[in-house]
Amino acid sequence: MAADNMKEPLFSAKNRKLLSTPLGRENPITVQVLGICSALAVTAKLEPSVVMALSVVAVMGIGNTVISLLRNTVPPRIRIIVQLTVIASLVILVDQVLKAIAYDVSKQLSVFVGLIITNCIIMGRFEAFGMSNKPWPSFLDGIGNAMGYGWILIAVGFVRELLGSGTLYGFQVIPQAFYDAGYVDNGMAILPPMALIIVGAIIWIQRYKDRELIEEN
Amino acid sequence: MQDLVSIFVKSIFVDNMIFAYFLGMCSYLAVSKTVKTSVGLGAAVIFVLGITVPINYLINNYILQPGALTWISPTLADVNLSFLSFILFIAVIASMVQLVEMIIEKFSPALYSSLGIFLPLIAVNCSILGGSLFMQERGYQTIAEATSFGLGSGVGWFLAIVGIAAIREKIRYSNVPAPLRGLGITFIITGLMGIAFMSFMGIKL
Numbered sequence: 001m002a003a004d005n006m007k008e009p010l011f012s013a014k015n016r017k018l019l020s021t022p023l024g025r026e027n028p029i030t031v032q033v034l035g036i037c038s039a040l041a042v043t044a045k046l047e048p049s050v051v052m053a054l055s056v057v058a059v060m061g062i063g064n065t066v067i068s069l070l071r072n073t074v075p076p077r078i079r080i081i082v083q084l085t086v087i088a089s090l091v092i093l094v095d096q097v098l099k100a101i102a103y104d105v106s107k108q109l110s111v112f113v114g115l116i117i118t119n120c121i122i123m124g125r126f127e128a129f130g131m132s133n134k135p136w137p138s139f140l141d142g143i144g145n146a147m148g149y150g151w152i153l154i155a156v157g158f159v160r161e162l163l164g165s166g167t168l169y170g171f172q173v174i175p176q177a178f179y180d181a182g183y184v185d186n187g188m189a190i191l192p193p194m195a196l197i198i199v200g201a202i203i204w205i206q207r208y209k210d211r212e213l214i215e216e217n
Numbered sequence: 218m219q220d221l222v223s224i225f226v227k228s229i230f231v232d233n234m235i236f237a238y239f240l241g242m243c244s245y246l247a248v249s250k251t252v253k254t255s256v257g258l259g260a261a262v263i264f265v266l267g268i269t270v271p272i273n274y275l276i277n278n279y280i281l282q283p284g285a286l287t288w289i290s291p292t293l294a295d296v297n298l299s300f301l302s303f304i305l306f307i308a309v310i311a312s313m314v315q316l317v318e319m320i321i322e323k324f325s326p327a328l329y330s331s332l333g334i335f336l337p338l339i340a341v342n343c344s345i346l347g348g349s350l351f352m353q354e355r356g357y358q359t360i361a362e363a364t365s366f367g368l369g370s371g372v373g374w375f376l377a378i379v380g381i382a383a384i385r386e387k388i389r390y391s392n393v394p395a396p397l398r399g400l401g402i403t404f405i406i407t408g409l410m411g412i413a414f415m416s417f418m419g420i421k422l
Contacts, residue, residue: 033400036242037343080340081311088304096300111350114303118343120243192237193411200397200404207396215399 010136018140022148024210028121029152030203031213035121038112039153040195046169049157051105052112053150055098057143059090059116060125064142067130083126084117091116121149156198164189221365224357228369232351234344235377235407236414241344245378246403255382256375258339261317263371265339266348269313270367271360273306273349281305299353306349314340344374381407 028034035056042048066086074082095113098106106113116122129141161167163186166174174183188194207213234240241262249255279285281302286293318336322329329336339345348370357363384406393402 030400033246034243036246037239037347040239040242080337081308084307084311084340085304088307092300092303095303111347111354114350115240115343115347117303117307118341118346120341123341188412191412191415192239193408193415195239196404196408196411200401200408203401203404204394204397207401211396214395 015137015140018137019144019147022141022144023151024148024206025213027148027152027206028124028145029149029199030206032121032124034124035119035149036199038115038119039149039156040192040199042109042112043153043157043195044160044164044190044192045108046154046157046161048105048108049153050169051098051102052109053146053153055094055113056116056119056121056149057146058094059087060122060142060146061139062142063087063090063122064125064130064138065135067126068133068135068138071131071133079131080123083123087117087122087126121145152199152202155202156195159198160189160194164194221361224362225365225369225372228366229373229376230414230417231420232370233373233377233414233417234347234370235374236411238347238351240347241342241374244338244342245374245381245407246400249378249382249385249403252379252382252386255378259371259375259378261336261339262342262344262374263368265310265314265317265345266367266371266374267364268317268367269306269310269345270348270352270370271364272309272313274352274357274360274363276305276309277302277353302350302353306346310345310349311340344370377410380410 022028026032029036029039038052038056042052063086067083070082070086091114094116095106098109098113125142125145130138133141158168161169162173166172166179166185174185232238235242235245244258248258277285279288281298283297283299284294285298286296314337318329321336348367351370352363352366355366357366381403385403388402388406397405
């Protein structure tokens with residue numbers, strides 16, 4: 001097995017596919033319906049969305065690798081507890097790092113950093129991929145899925161902050177002249193229900209482009 | 218007593234798990250195809266939230282909080298174990314779900330078979346862990362308050378999932394644009410329901 005592994009280049013076509021399909025066709029949020037909770041709750045502003053996306057990339061990449069290394073030693077009966085323990089330890093690390101270097105953002109995210117533990121993307125990918133594949137493909141699969149999740153998060157955060165506060169990443173984008181001329185920020189974009197509607201719109205656009213994803217009902 | 222009732226009502230309507238915090242969305246979207254299954258899942262969530270929030274309240278108050286260990290010895294007053302809360306809370310939730318599953322299987326096989334796979338899925342339902350984390354963050358004073366918060370959140374989740382399931386059963390007969398069918402329209406309906414629930418927001422209890 002080791003010899004096979006040596007022959008296959010690190011970024012073979014198959015491995016590159018692991019990284020790229022979750023961005024579109026196999027996107028965790030819009031197609032697999034995993035990890036919706038946090039995607040909607042933290043996206044009122046761009047900054048927490050970016051921080052959340054990076055945290056999930058870190059937890060997913062490392063976690064999927066660890067699970068893949070452990071896959072032959074864990075008895076299937078207790079695998080859920082093992083997976084939860086791995087995730088919880090990584091999330092505690094991320095939480096402590098955030099508190100140390102970005103305290104304000106960590107306050108804004110409040111319980112949602114902790115909720116990465118029950119983010120279904122992570123458990124879902126551990127079950128579907130990490131438990132049955134080698135460490136390097138698992139790492140790529142983890143990073144790929146987390147990025148597919150991340151870009152939706154950042155897109156929703158971008159639209160909501162632009163429409164809702166007229167700023168991007170805290171900087172004023174809509175010029176003062178617009179406000180003087182009577183432009184008003186759309187207060188509804190900051191409210192939680194708008195996130196659902198924006199994700200709905202993203203799904204609509206994606207399925208319009210990629211007709212194969214359309215559901216029966 | 219009045220406090221308890223107001224916490225209960227507030228966590229059903231004002232701080233609804235689905236419409237205000239988006240917790241437990243994954244199973245909410247995946248299991249809401251028919252009213253029957255969603256009633257089963259909703260009842261299980263009420264049950265598990267009602268058990269795990271008070272247990273985690275005890276763990277938080279007697280083990281994790283800064284100064285919580287003074288009941289062992291006054292010298293431990295400086296110990297702050299709150300960084301362990303994620304791992305302990307999730308362990309409690311996973312074991313409670315396992316326990317509930319075994320109890321139901323033993324005493325009510327009919328209910329057990331009707332809940333099926335949803336029981337183990339509850340362990341990774343964000344609203345359960347979210348309930349415990351909100352309980353910790355908001356610092357409820359007594360175990361009774363924590364319990365009524367847990368039960369109220371569960372009832373709120375139950376109402377939300379039964380509501381969307383009823384709408385989805387009806388929408389099958391409507392002419393939704395093809396790319397929006399299924400997941401897309403469910404997102405948008407949930408958003409509209411969320412806007413309706415926001416009318417409870419200003420209410421002071």
